[in-house]
Amino acid sequence: MKDNPIIVGLDIGTTKITTVIGEVAPNGTVDIIGEGSVPSEGMKRGAVVNLERATHAIRQSVQKAERVSGVRVENVFVSVAGNHAKAITSHGLAAIRRNQEITQADVDRSIENARAVPLDPNLEIIHTLPQEYVVDGQEGIKNPVGMHGVRLEVDVHIVAGTAGPLLNLRRCVQEAGVKVEGFVLHALASGLATLEAAEQAQTVIVIDMGGGTTDVGVFKRGNLAHSACIPLGGEHVTADLAHLLKLPHEEAENVKRKYGAAVPELADPDLTLEITTASGSTHAISAFELSRIIKPRLAEIFGMIRDEIDQALGPAELVAQGVVLTGGASLLRGTSELARDRFRLPVRPGRPRGIGGLTEIVSGPAHSGGVGLVLYGIGQDGKVPLSVFRDQPDTQAVPAKKGEGRPTPPAEAPPAPPVQAPPVAAAPKKEKPEKAGGSLMDRVRGIFKDWL
Numbered sequence: 001m002k003d004n005p006i007i008v009g010l011d012i013g014t015t016k017i018t019t020v021i022g023e024v025a026p027n028g029t030v031d032i033i034g035e036g037s038v039p040s041e042g043m044k045r046g047a048v049v050n051l052e053r054a055t056h057a058i059r060q061s062v063q064k065a066e067r068v069s070g071v072r073v074e075n076v077f078v079s080v081a082g083n084h085a086k087a088i089t090s091h092g093l094a095a096i097r098r099n100q101e102i103t104q105a106d107v108d109r110s111i112e113n114a115r116a117v118p119l120d121p122n123l124e125i126i127h128t129l130p131q132e133y134v135v136d137g138q139e140g141i142k143n144p145v146g147m148h149g150v151r152l153e154v155d156v157h158i159v160a161g162t163a164g165p166l167l168n169l170r171r172c173v174q175e176a177g178v179k180v181e182g183f184v185l186h187a188l189a190s191g192l193a194t195l196e197a198a199e200q201a202q203t204v205i206v207i208d209m210g211g212g213t214t215d216v217g218v219f220k221r222g223n224l225a226h227s228a229c230i231p232l233g234g235e236h237v238t239a240d241l242a243h244l245l246k247l248p249h250e251e252a253e254n255v256k257r258k259y260g261a262a263v264p265e266l267a268d269p270d271l272t273l274e275i276t277t278a279s280g281s282t283h284a285i286s287a288f289e290l291s292r293i294i295k296p297r298l299a300e301i302f303g304m305i306r307d308e309i310d311q312a313l314g315p316a317e318l319v320a321q322g323v324v325l326t327g328g329a330s331l332l333r334g335t336s337e338l339a340r341d342r343f344r345l346p347v348r349p350g351r352p353r354g355i356g357g358l359t360e361i362v363s364g365p366a367h368s369g370g371v372g373l374v375l376y377g378i379g380q381d382g383k384v385p386l387s388v389f390r391d392q393p394d395t396q397a398v399p400a401k402k403g404e405g406r407p408t409p410p411a412e413a414p415p416a417p418p419v420q421a422p423p424v425a426a427a428p429k430k431e432k433p434e435k436a437g438g439s440l441m442d443r444v445r446g447i448f449k450d451w452l
Contacts, residue, residue: 008065009189009373010058010076010173014043014212015235016328017057019065020362021073022355022374028385030374031357034069035367036061045212045231046082046186048168051175059176068358075179077373078169080126081186081215084162087227089131090114094152102135102144106152114156123160126183129382131155131223157224159185182380186210187217187227189372192384194326194350195219200384202321205343206350207305208368209329211235216305218313218320222383228308230301234329237297244293245285246277255290256332262298263334264291291334298335302342317344326350328366354388 005025011018021034038061042054062073092114094106115128133141135149144152161183170180190208200222208215210233218226241260242252255275261267267287275283309316323345325336330349340347351363352371362371378385 006071007374007377008073008076009370009377010062011079011370011373012043012058012169013040013210014045014233016040016211017061018367018370019061019073020367020370020374021065021069021071024378028378030355030378030388032355032359032362032371033357034065034071035358035361036064036068038064046080046229047084047165048172051168051172055172055175058172062176062178073178075181076173077182077184077377078173078180079186079189079369079373080161080183081213081229082165083229083231084165085126085159085185085229086123087157087159088117090117090156090158092154092156096150096152098150102147102149102152104145107145110152110154111156114154115158117158119160122163124163124166125158125160127159127185127188127382129157129224131157131225132221159227184373184376185227186369187215188224188382189376190215190326190368191217191219191224191372192375193352193368193372194324195222195384196353199322203319205309205316205320205323207323207325209233209325209327211329214301214305216308218309224382226312230304232301232304237294240293240297245275246279247275248278256294259287259290260294260332261291261334262295262332262338264288264295266334266337267291295338298338299342302339306342320345323347324350326365326368330365
């Protein structure tokens with residue numbers, strides 16, 4: 001662990017920038033003492049598109065966390081997401097002299113040999129994450145130091161980012177007045193924050209649903225074994241609603257959060273919304289039809305994730321034992337049910353655990369990335385610190401059962417995100433207004449004919 005007990009994570013997303021300040025106790029436990037979240041500016045799908053606006057938003061987020069904690073932030077671990085991050089798995093080998101114990105130098109040599117793979121010169125290595133070691137054909141070894149053998153092998157998950165986007169990100173952070181202590185893949189950070197103790201012995205798919213992107217990490221026995229980024233997120237669902245219902249973006253977001261569902265069958269069958277468009281005209285739409293607009297985009301996101309895993313590792317239901325859903329966009333009602341249907345695996349919501357301090361603020365899925373950055377900073381080895389499992393109950397996803405429509409809900413629901421009241425009125429549906437709703441419904445059904 002580092003000498004400095006203060007570790008800061010800076011989670012830079014498309015819709016939100018969050019700074020999380022953690023204090024590490026002598027026994028390794030982590031207390032969150034500062035948090036600052038502001039709307040993101042100058043970012044798109046994990047990359048900087050406006051240096052000045054991104055710098056301003058980062059500075060605001062850091063200053064907000066500093067005011068809460070009373071601590072001056074100097075160094076931060078920064079999340080990296082987007083398609084510019086590439087990942088490969090490489091194999092390394094080191095010969096050991098006969099009758100000699102394997103030393104740390106031998107382990108380092110095997111990892112260095114795995115790193116010696118041809119990479120695009122425009123790529124900068126972010127992580128070199130060892131998986132399991134093999135000694136003389138014996139697999140499943142976590143730490144080979146002290147063992148005897150003549151052949152040491154290791155598979156290493158190498159994560160690299162395109163130099164240009166990383167330089168732009170580093171420049172924004174530095175101009176905001178802080179130093180980049182390290183870049184951390186967003187999928188890795190989310191997994192460090194949300195994986196439970198029992199899942200450390202399994203293969204689990206962690207899906208972090210953000211605003212502009214969805215980050216995917218496949219963790220095998222606690223190690224990141226595969227990662228990917230899907231260029232779609234919750235903002236695309238909002239954009240669909242804004243386009244089809246002719247609403248301003250902010251109002252479409254509020255309608256989605258308050259009345260939307262990922263599965264139409266979970267929508268309130270007796271709820272009808274009166275939608276006032278930007279032009280002043282009024283339409284009626286049922287909550288069921290609203291959810292029919294939302295479902296295709298989320299189904300597309302899960303379908304792309306499923307295709308990515310199937311192509312890289314094999315059928316998801318055969319590779320993994322469960323799915324952990326996290327990120328702000330995963331809060332939409334019915335998202336877990338839709339994911340369970342697509343992956344045919346047990347699905348549970350993922351929230352940061354094993355932390356103290358401002359838990360009422362950072363315990364929701366939207367803070368998984370920021371808290372994970374702090375946990376990464378404790379050891380900087382890509383593994384969950386053992387201290388976060390102390391006095392924590394082992395919880396697992398409830399297996400899907402035949403005829404069961406919904407998974408067991410979490411013990412404590414996350415706090416509802418603050419939303420401003422949209423200019424829509426919701427009332428129990430007494431009699432469906434055919435004139436008000438008919439034309440809009442016909443248009444929606446026509447546009448989504450191929451999807452639905």
